[in-house]
Amino acid sequence: MEIIKIGMADLGIAFPPDRLRTTGLGSCVGVVLFDETKKIAGMAHVMLPDSSLGKTADLNIGKYADTAIPKLIADMEAAGAFTRNIIAKLAGGAQMFAFMSGNDTMRIGPRNVEACKEMLHSARIRIVAEDTGGNCGRTIEMDATTGILQIRTVNQGIKEV
Known part of the structure; x- marks a missing residue:
């Protein structure tokens, strides 16, 4: 089993038994897609x-x-996935800093979450789990065999969705 690291502003796919991992999700959003029938993450x-x-x-x-x-x-489809079988899970999108003004440009985390949801909706991909918002950073790891997303949140432990 290999852990494939996805950096900031990066993307990638994995096949069983490998896993995908990204760290440093503050206002950034980790978008995880999974085709359960083809086992492509x-x-x-x-x-x-x-x-x-x-x-x-x-x-x-x-x-x-x-x-x-x-x-x-597109990368998942090129690897054999079918869009109709893909589900999505989201994590991140925190509001890392408190701002006094109501300036929308400072709401990067919530705006990232909204934009990701809009893109998934337009692609007709169903969001089945979400751990977004708050004010803590996250690290996520996706198992390409099971589709389970493990979310580690600073000071809040680990959960699986």
Whole structure:
């Protein structure tokens, strides 16, 4: 068994018996997709909601919800998954800092979660589990054999969904 590390603004897929892991989910969202019939798992570490926020010509597809999720779905389909069989689980999207102003640009975590949900909805992928929000960082690990997502939250222990 190999643990495939997914970095910030990165994505990847895994097959049994391997696992996918990402760390440092604060306001970022870990989007995990799983085709239970084909046993293909995918994970994206989404940093920002929308690629229009990019300021350079070099677009990092894994960084944004509107580009990472379609790319992850396409990679899984290329590996043999069927979109109709894919389910999703989300973790992260915390509001890591308290701000006094109601400025929407400071709500990166909640905006990331909303953008990921919109992209999954438009792809007709059902979200079956979610551990989002709060103000603590998370590390997640997905088992490509079982589809179980293990979520480690700072000061709150481990849970599985």
